[in-house]
Amino acid sequence: MDIVYIRDFKIETVIGMFQWERRIQQTLSLDLEMAWDIRPAAATDTIAEALDYRAVSERLKSHVEQAHYQLVETLAESIWQILREEFSVPWCRLRVSKPGAVRGAKDVGVLIERGVKPAQ
């Protein structure tokens, strides 16, 4: 199984369950691994056969910036829905990190795996 990935993708948004969090922008970091067979793209050297990480990044940035959820869980599930429905990603591993949210911890958040891993 091949992977197309996006690492430490920082996006600013309103997120959090506390009132003070509803009034500020916070920076989230996304680490994303998406299953994708890269051989057709490699064989033809065409972006049409590839999972375009730039297109995925732009779509996710726009979504995260306008989605003002309380929980990182809700955001993570909404991202998986976009990957599945709009980019036909069969499987992903996604970490949503919220740096500085807990004193003493570098970051906190959720790590999810969704979908079915292709055999090859």
Ligand SMILES: Nc1nc2c(c(=O)[nH]1)N=C([C@H](O)[C@@H](O)CO)CN2
């Ligand atoms: N499992 C979660 N726990 C917490 C979340 C969350 O989104 N998922 N959020 C908060 C607060 O918003 C926190 O980030 C502010 O310090 C607390 N716990």
